[in-house]
Amino acid sequence: MANTELKIAFVGCGNIAKEHLKGIKKHVPHLKVTAMVDSNLALATAMAHETAARPFDSLAAALAEGDFEAVDIMLPHHLHEQAAVMAFAAGKHVLLEKPMAPTLDACDHILQAARAAGRVFMVAEQAEYWPDAVTVQHLIQTGAIGEVLTARAYFGNPYGLPQSPLPEPKPWRFYLAQAGGGITIDGGAHWLRPLRMWLGEIEAVVAASARPIADVEGETLLRALLRFRSGAIASFDAVWAGAFMGAGDEFRVTGTLGEIIIEKGNTGRVLLYNAQHPTGEVLMVKGDGRSDAFGYELRDFTNAVLNGSALKAGPAYALGELRTALAMYRSAQTGRWEQVWGD
Ligand SMILES: NC(=O)c1ccc[n+]([C@@H]2O[C@H](COP(=O)([O-])OP(=O)(O)OC[C@H]3O[C@@H](n4cnc5c(N)ncnc54)[C@H](O)[C@@H]3O)[C@@H](O)[C@H]2O)c1
Incomplete structure (x- = not known):
């Protein structure tokens, strides 16, 4: 039977993560946050208390021990490439906050990793x-x-x-x-x-x-x-x-x-x-x-993973x-x- 629910890990529990969580609570009941990752474990733990999520202090630890099919990466820009490539290598679907990465070379690496993994990839642009x-x-x-x-x-x-x-x-x-x-x-x-x-x-x-x-x-x-x-x-x-x-x-x-x-x-x-x-x-x-709009973008991503529906804007377009x-x-x-x- 097809999945009706998607489990996701937040990677980065800073400012924008709060907006994503509000959006999920209000608009995406079929998206469950099961892991909260932040190198500042206190931030991950505080956000984990708001959901049934488990806190982790690194993406590597969450990939090893967490229970989720997708990641929502909300890290400083220079960390986007490494985190996205690592998540794709582990077979996860990836929602990545804008910009995809600070350089076009880094974006190429991410796009190659997405293609190789055959998973859903979306750059979050709520506008x-x-x-x-x-x-x-x-x-x-x-x-x-x-x-x-x-x-x-x-x-x-x-x-x-x-x-x-x-x-x-x-x-x-x-x-x-x-x-x-x-x-x-x-x-x-x-x-x-x-x-x-x-x-x-x-x-x-x-x-x-x-x-x-x-x-x-x-x-x-x-x-x-x-x-x-x-x-x-x-x-x-x-x-x-x-x-x-x-x-x-x-x-x-x-x-x-x-x-x-x-x-x-x-x-x-x-x-x-x-x-x-x-x-x-x-x-x-x-x-x-x-x-x-944060909730609407997360719903678009979730539906693409669960139902194979087309994203409103794909990653190549998001390079614009x-x-x-x-x-x-x-x-x-x-x-x-x-x-x-x-x-
Ligand atoms: N769409 C929007 O309106 C919007 C608004 C703000 C930020 N953003 C984007 O969201 C992303 C994050 O921005 P922010 O403002 O939330 O930043 P932030 O500094 O508030 O949060 C980033 C978090 O990442 C954590 N972190 C840093 N290195 C880490 C690592 N190696 N592993 C795990 N966690 C780590 C930090 O402790 C921090 O809590 C950026 O891509 C930014 O452009 C988007």
Whole structure:
């Protein structure tokens, strides 16, 4: 008889693991977390208490003694490759937080290991499931704003400035060797995915970046233009400035017949302007939808394992945000347009 339940191990019990656990509890009753892995055993143990899971201090120990068919890897970026390859070698299905890895070579190794294992592999990018992003995708597909000409994405990272004095070592995100970049390769991915959902594939980018937070080795400010294969152009802004940031639009999509706006924050609205709604129609308020999206992505992965259903976005497609970030980094160095898929 086919399995109706999937057992999974969390690998990394930090910030994002809390969101994944909330999503599972709310939306994926057929996914059971049976192992919690963190090199900080106290974190693994605390999360294990919330479920019927067993805590482990390493993936190797969990693979040797745990009871699960899949892993959900939520580690610092430089550890993604080793953990994913190890999990595939043990025959596990793998859900891996974005970015797949900080370099394309590391991504190739992971993709090879996934193919050799013949298991389900998904890169977690919850923006694919954001209800507001999906609503806009549907509006565009049904012609609500005509042909899309241009879009703007603005990611203002709302987290406070790093505490002073900083702990040593600093959090992994502060080091290029661990994060692979700054705000663009990291949270920026969630603002690039919707652009790809709406405008199609990105062909080339030109970018400038800066490091207003000196302790962070990667960029905390990046502004870029993106040219899509469709001919459309868009702008992408990402900034980690401090604790106080204003309201406003985070996305604006302009077409030949109208415009769509998504406002910042949970109270942000999705607004449609076209001939039927010349002064703007509120289509939805974001509410908890973005947080629910973690549950939707975990449900997609679980169903792919249990039923063989197709993932909404496969791993090869998920390379798009990483490739875009890496092309922006090259452009910030060269000062020229850089191809996203060219190498
Ligand atoms: N999708 C999103 O919105 C989102 C948001 C934040 C982070 N992320 C992604 O999630 C991943 C983790 O980020 P985070 O913010 O949760 O980081 P974090 O630092 O909060 O958590 C990482 C955890 O990994 C543990 N760890 C480190 N080395 C380990 C090892 N060798 N074995 C086992 N555990 C180890 C740490 O102790 C820590 O608890 C990254 O890929 C990041 O980009 C995604």
